[in-house]
Amino acid sequence: MKKLILALALITGFSTITFAQQDSVHHRMHRTPEQMAQFKTDAMSKKLSLTADQKAKIYDINLAAAKNVAERAKGAKSDFKTQMKETDQKINSVLTAEQQKTYADWKAERAKKMHNHFKGHGTEKGNTKSE
16 A cells, blocks of 8 residues: 555656646747847846846847747748847947957857757757768
8 A cells, every 4th residue: 555655656746747847848938029038138137247228228139039030930931040140230239349258158158058958869850960
């Protein structure tokens, strides 16, 4: 009887953890453009020590970019890399030289994390690696 109760407790615990993680991922994937822009702006403000004026301008840039991404997700055809370059140029025009360097380093760090996150997924969706 004790083994049965222990087994049920373990199964319940694992199920709870699994559903909690899925809900967290699901929540992040379904943010509004405003929420995405605010989240990114807050992270940039913390990392780059933005002034209030810079933060407002960066939020507007991030909001426009987030809306563009949302439109593309609904089927609009747009070149993602071009959009990202344009967004970065606009952001850099607001930042000081020191903030631009910190921003570039931060982007490189995020890109590395993304690369490591997807590393090892084999040949899914055309990602072929020949080493």
